[in-house]
Amino acid sequence: MFCVECGKEVSKLYNGLCVKCYLKKEIFFSPPKKIDVFVCRNCGALKINKKWEKGMDEIIANFLKKYVKKGIECVEINFIPESKEVVFKGMLNDVLIEERKKIDVRVKNSLCEMCCRIKGGYFEAILQIRGEQQLTKKEIERIDDIVYENLEKKEKAFVTKREERHGGIDYYIGDKHFAADIAKMLKEIFHAEMNVSSSLAGKKDGKEVYRLTYGIRIPAYSKGSYVEIEGKLYKIEDIRKKIHLYDLTTGRGIHVYKKDMKKAKIVDTEEKEAVVLSIKEGEIEIMDPETFNAITILTPFKIKENVVKIIKWKGKAYVVQKKGN
Numbered sequence: 001m002f003c004v005e006c007g008k009e010v011s012k013l014y015n016g017l018c019v020k021c022y023l024k025k026e027i028f029f030s031p032p033k034k035i036d037v038f039v040c041r042n043c044g045a046l047k048i049n050k051k052w053e054k055g056m057d058e059i060i061a062n063f064l065k066k067y068v069k070k071g072i073e074c075v076e077i078n079f080i081p082e083s084k085e086v087v088f089k090g091m092l093n094d095v096l097i098e099e100r101k102k103i104d105v106r107v108k109n110s111l112c113e114m115c116c117r118i119k120g121g122y123f124e125a126i127l128q129i130r131g132e133q134q135l136t137k138k139e140i141e142r143i144d145d146i147v148y149e150n151l152e153k154k155e156k157a158f159v160t161k162r163e164e165r166h167g168g169i170d171y172y173i174g175d176k177h178f179a180a181d182i183a184k185m186l187k188e189i190f191h192a193e194m195n196v197s198s199s200l201a202g203k204k205d206g207k208e209v210y211r212l213t214y215g216i217r218i219p220a221y222s223k224g225s226y227v228e229i230e231g232k233l234y235k236i237e238d239i240r241k242k243i244h245l246y247d248l249t250t251g252r253g254i255h256v257y258k259k260d261m262k263k264a265k266i267v268d269t270e271e272k273e274a275v276v277l278s279i280k281e282g283e284i285e286i287m288d289p290e291t292f293n294a295i296t297i298l299t300p301f302k303i304k305e306n307v308v309k310i311i312k313w314k315g316k317a318y319v320v321q322k323k324g325n
């Protein structure tokens with residue numbers, strides 16, 4: 001076979017031409033001269049086609065893939081903003097093709113779908129987080145961290161509104177799946193109770209649209225808390241299906257159901273270390289770490305340590321230590 005252009009004898013022809021002549025004549029990449037990129041003025045998201053995305057150079061490169069001639073393998077498309085140039089590299093069988101094209105990228109101001117929704121107050125679910133007692137600052141911080149850190153991982157989720165109400169927080173969430181995930185997460189982390197309710201929000205395309213409310217009730221106690229139940233003092237050792245309590249008077253552990261904790265009152269106290277002055281069967285004498293007076297504490301078992309952890313409650317001191325510790 002001979003090339004009609006240069007007359008060279010070759011084993012394969014492209015449109016009657018040898019590879020060399022074919023590459024000279026043919027255009028393999030024909031991008032448009034101008035493309036419009038819409039930029040969301042709120043979040044910086046970009047759109048050329050239908051989707052809002054991040055990363056100008058990648059979006060342009062992806063968009064231009066369809067302008068590569070059929071049958072040519074696209075190796076890479078690089079947009080160089082400084083020179084407003086696109087470099088195309090492709091393969092025709094074993095031959096590398098490179099073409100450079102000028103492209104005028106026009107940036108247009110816009111507002112992306114998500115920001116539109118946020119601005120319009122759109123939401124699909126409410127996370128209503130309450131404490132059995134008013135949530136502490138620390139708890140609120142921790143909940144915020146959980147919500148917003150997970151939000152960053154989800155592309156389509158957003159919080160339309162956050163409100164501190166009735167000692168808790170309401171999050172208005174733009175994605176119901178995200179709301180469900182977070183509700184489940186908070187339930188597990190805080191050993192909280194959860195209930196879900198839905199209300200009719202209106203109609204869309206003839207279909208009824210429901211909004212979900214996830215009510216999360218965070219217990220006032222957590223692992224390590226001290227509680228009073230029916231006049232007795234307990235430390236919460238663990239929270240599983242049941243609550244593991246340590247009775248500071250008897251030195252025994254008991255397990256109770258979460259519903260039994262309704263009658264538990266949180267005891268506001270702090271563990272302190274105290275020096276042991278003398279030890280007897282069933283009682284020790286310690287130096288009160290606040291007043292430096294010697295006080296006697298009844299103990300459910302024999303103490304062996306020279307220093308013990310104690311707490312005070314209603315004018316009485318208790319040894320926190322467990323047997324054998």
Ligand SMILES: [Zn+2]
Pocket residue numbers: 003004005006007008017018019020021022
């Ligand atoms: Zn030729």
Ligand SMILES: [Zn+2]
Pocket residue numbers: 040041042043044045111112113114115116
């Ligand atoms: Zn946006």
